[in-house]
Amino acid sequence: MRYQSVVNKITTAILRSPLAKGPGQALVLLHVVGRKTGRHFDVPVAYARDGDALVVGTPFAWARNMRTGEPVEVHYMGKLRVADVEVRSDVDDTMADYAILCRVNKQFAKFNNIRRDAAGDTDPADLRAAWEQGGPAYRLTLR
Numbered sequence: 264m265r266y267q268s269v270v271n272k273i274t275t276a277i278l279r280s281p282l283a284k285g286p287g288q289a290l291v292l293l294h295v296v297g298r299k300t301g302r303h304f305d306v307p308v309a310y311a312r313d314g315d316a317l318v319v320g321t322p323f324a325w326a327r328n329m330r331t332g333e334p335v336e337v338h339y340m341g342k343l344r345v346a347d348v349e350v351r352s353d354v355d356d357t358m359a360d361y362a363i364l365c366r367v368n369k370q371f372a373k374f375n376n377i378r379r380d381a382a383g384d385t386d387p388a389d390l391r392a393a394w395e396q397g398g399p400a401y402r403l404t405l406r
Contacts, residue, residue: 274307278338289368291317291403292338295328304328309374311367315404317346318360320371322398329401337403346403358390360400365390 278292295304304325310317317339329335331350336343351357365372365385372379375398377389 271305271307275305278307278341289370291319293319293329294336294338295325297325298328298330309364309368309371310403311364311371313360313363313402316349316402317405318363318400318402320357320361320364320375320393320398320400322375322393322396326399326401334406335403337405339405345406347406349402349404350399351402352399354391354394357394357398357400358387360402361385361390361393361398364400 337346362385378386
């Protein structure tokens, strides 16, 4: 976490560029506006596709600025898009979405201390622990 801001700046530049196709398979860039401060945040996050939705999960405070029914701008595969947000904070919904993220994105599982077995299945206790640490899931539907 020590160098996270530097890594985020580099990743942000890549995700905004035509080079985004490679990293864009695992990361999207969210443009979030602070609900109290109006401050703009550009945040690269891991995602997984689930049907028409991009599934995102994070325990970090910036994500509280994303609320159901309020659109968010997303750099997805190098293109700026608008997405509708659905916040999923219920334990069963969050655990299901985190399991999807872990299956698709090993780094997400590692970062959130969610163990996977040889078949790629997640440990339910670890999924629940991630939910208890305050990390809801977010479903983004691109327009």
